[in-house]
Amino acid sequence: MARALLNVPAKAKRGDIIEIKTLMSHPMETGFRTGADGKLVPRDIIKSFVCTYNGEVVFSADLFPAISANPFIAFTTVATESGTMIFSWTDDKGQTQVQTAPISVE
């Protein structure tokens, strides 16, 4: 089961720049390493990360094999209105992990 740690401020003032930090557990297997049997371990990395804020994409990233296991992604956005932030990570196996965080803007 994949785990994620999210740091989204619970409250913010309208117009404030807020920092959002995410940490996702994932092996990020590069596809270049060999296992104990000498065969290549198939690639399994998170390919894309998307964050939407009340339905609008505020940050997205494409990830590549040189990124470490358990990728940590931090970014900033402007607090516009109260609502939900939805984070999703999609990996090579096609699995998508979705996490949500509420935010209240005054």
Next chain:
Amino acid sequence: MRARLVFALAWLCAVPGAMAQDTRKSGFDYMSRDSQAMQMDDLANPGMLSVLDGESLWNAPAGSSQKSCASCHGDGTVSMKGVAARYPAFDEASGKPIDLVGRIDQCRRERQQAPGLAREGHDSLALTTYIGLQSRGMPVSPPDDARLTPFRADGKALYTRRMGQLNFSCAQCHDEHAGGHVGASPIPQAHPTGYPIYRLEWQSMGSLQRRLRNCMAGTRAEPFAYAAPEFIDLELFLAARAAGMKVETPGVRP
């Protein structure tokens, strides 16, 4: 006023004295600021992912007894406070010392009647990290048990014994050359305060024994097997050496 001045003087004299007494430094102090910040921020420390897994394992029923850790021990954040700081401890059943990983495995097999947890496996590390976290900030307090003395002495002998093709003992690097460098890496004083650690080089969690095997391979010695009595003895000695230092689990190391 005068009393206050005397007090201030006494305080000034006492503080440098107190600092001079303990020159021990955790591996944390040798890290870059970035790595230190990563360890200190629970939302950036990858070890906390393992804690989350450990917490759900703590509450998950397992084995033919269908008991979870919580069925007997209740809330882990209360009952496990300070437990990791006391290990390794003496195991009455076997008459030998046992480390925390071994104790969890024993509980699992004998009381939960579930298959044991593979050493260095994901679940074993997760439970150990979760239990370790409950002692964070508390002093390492090895049990004052005379039955452990011979094992601790054996650990000390191992610590100072030369081994491997390079013919190094632990003490040669970690006592005589602590603070120096091997290649570009600083040599810490080898106080096991943050285990299990998230090591950036491993990109995963690892136990103290994994770290010790790593060091042994570095001196080109044949590493002891996981759970070997030699490792438990070494852990006992290292815990006594780090007595009073603060537990940092889950530590981050480069």
